[in-house]
Amino acid sequence: MKIEDILHFSIRASTGYRTRTLLMLLAMAIGVASVVILTSLGEGARQYVTDRFSSLGANLLIVLPGRSETTGGHPPMLGETPRDLTLDDALALNRSASIRRIAPITVGSAPVSWKQLEREVIILGSTSELYEVRHLSMGQGRFLPAGDPTRGGAVCVIGYKVKHELFSNQSPPGEWVRIGDRRFRVIGVLAKKGQSLGLDMGDVVIIPVASAQALFNTSSLFRILVQASSREAIPRAKQVILNVIRERHDGEEDVTVVTQDAVLSTFDRIFTALTLTVAGIAAISLSVAGVLIMNVMLVAVSQRTTEIGLLKALGAPRRQIMSLFLAESAMLSLAGAALGLIVAFTVIWVLANIFPDFPIRIPLWALAAAIGVSLLTGLVFGALPARRAARLDPVEALSRR
Template identity: 35%
Template sequence: MNPLQVVSIAWRAILANPLRSVLTALGVIIGVAAVIALTGIGQGSTASITRSLESLGTNLLTVSGGRGGGPPGLVRFGGPPTITLKDVQALREHFAAQIAGIAPVAQGNHQIKFEANNTNATVIGTWPDYASVRNAQPAQGSFFTEADNQARKRVAVLGYQVAQDLFGGSDPLGQKIKIAGVSFTVVGVLPDKGDSGFASPNSQILVPLNTYLQRLGRSNNRGEPTVNQVYIQGLSKDTLKDLQNQITDFMAERHKISNPDEYDFSVQNQADALASVNQVTQTLTLFLGGVAGISLLVGGIGIMNIMLVSVTERTREIGIRKALGAKPRDILTQFLVESVVLSVGGGLLGIALGLGMARSVGNLMHITPLFSLSSVLLAFAFSAAVGVFFGYYPALRAARLDPVESLRYE
């Protein structure tokens, strides 16, 4: 028989029991759909997290204060402040030629009021470089200047959600708000950065660092003004690792600490954070994809089971075909093609279902799923392989049936 005849006969056999055929392919359909949907959502989540981190600034190093102790590189936070304003000024002067900007951050949660409206927000005292270092250019108004910082002016740049909570649809520029009872004039409003969880920029207020330290800040036990973190923007990704090492050595020398286990600060690289996040999400995606792949194996077992039943039901038909001159390889090919058609058809339906599921789940989670051609082709190829692997034994069994015994079968 030519290939078209084989496919035609296999297709008629499948349509003879449509409900059973659909239920047989259901395991493959669900398996392929789950693989496509989970990998699409996983890749979309990875891209979304990467974009969120990069939207807050690129080529970033973060110097954080804390108490040393424990394994190398571990810094425990929540103790006495350890990074002083003098440290930040020394960093700016020493690395001026190697950095694009530097922005110290002193922050705390405070109640914010405007007339009868009030809300709670994270108030951040920082330098004007914060606008470029952390990609925080205002959508309305402007950022405060170095002159504002030196003069300790009480001006503020509001996060998007804070502006909405206090002013609704009104223009907040030039209005006076109270932060912990201290009056500030609004000079800018940040764009909507989306809800990125605990430290969402939408729920922050930015004020000049000197103003913050005078009105809201804290000092260490020697009375020196301190900051929580320092954001440093490197000139390029290529030099970021070397800059990280230099800053670590510089801070250790300033704090007179020679043992890395006792460092009272840490210098973190944004590229390392991105790599860690991507590794975690990719590992989780592969794990979920593997779990979904198990359902493909279950579907393959279902195909084998039904094909064995089909061979038993069609024993007399096989005998008649052999009596009319069909060779064992023709019988083998016929049943193998039936199995492959079931699995490939299930794979195609599964791909369509998976794409739809990923888009629906993505809309609910506000994530844009990403689909790679390689993952779609891999899922399809695996479904076809399942049909061949699990269909071969039933097809071989049919091909080996004795024609005389098959004709006698009732």
């Protein structure tokens, strides 16, 4: 029997029994659609986190005071350390070829006031290089001027939200604000940008690092952001940082260097695991669909007992009868999978329109897996009914009316 004839026969057989065909298509469609949609959501979440981390800046290393054995995950915010990380430590890093830029950071919180308005704001002390390292962009004015980092100036750059709350519609550049007990001239406003690493860059005021150290009366740094000269240079840069700091800290390696890659790959692993878990749960619905297919095909076999007997009387060998029934269940599974994909694409298109910020897309492997698994379910769960059909006794089958 020719393959096209087998397919034609199976199509006629499935269109001959509408209800059962529709039921089977529905079950398969639900299974496939849920696999594709859930994996897409998982994949979207992973992509979302990855994007957020990338927006921190390229080839970024973060130097934290204190020793930590953990790799990736949350950096220890309060490292207990005998020696503080100082501005001189940071400047010493600048001499390596594998390091392009460094941005020392001091963090504190202080009241910021302009005229009658006052607000408690996070103050970042840093240098002009923070602009490049963190991929910032300006809404108005300019960023901190380049110059000797050890000498602070009385200038500041304010975040978008701070500008909005203190100055509302007026233009801040040129105005003087009071931060703590000192006065700073506003020279720029950061452009609107999302959160990164839990810090809302709209809600900060950036001042020169030396001014911040004076303001908070400290000589230590919160962390040092280091930009490696290239992606390949990241491991080398990390080694250089550890060497330099060890040398400066009397042979003690009392800092932690977190690479963006390490953080990223950790999150990547977590979300990949999550996606797979969700896909596994969805796969259960596929196997439920498989059981339904088996059930429906068994009913089909008993419904068509006399037909099978007739096919045998007409000289169809067992193999042929088996392939007829297998072709039918495989075809129905594929048709159901196609239907499920249409549903999945529609749902994801709708979701993408409702949440344009969320990078949801269907991973190719999920598509392939959904179609492959549905075909496999069709064949596996179709095999038992097909075997039963092939083994029917023709005399008994024909004796039924």
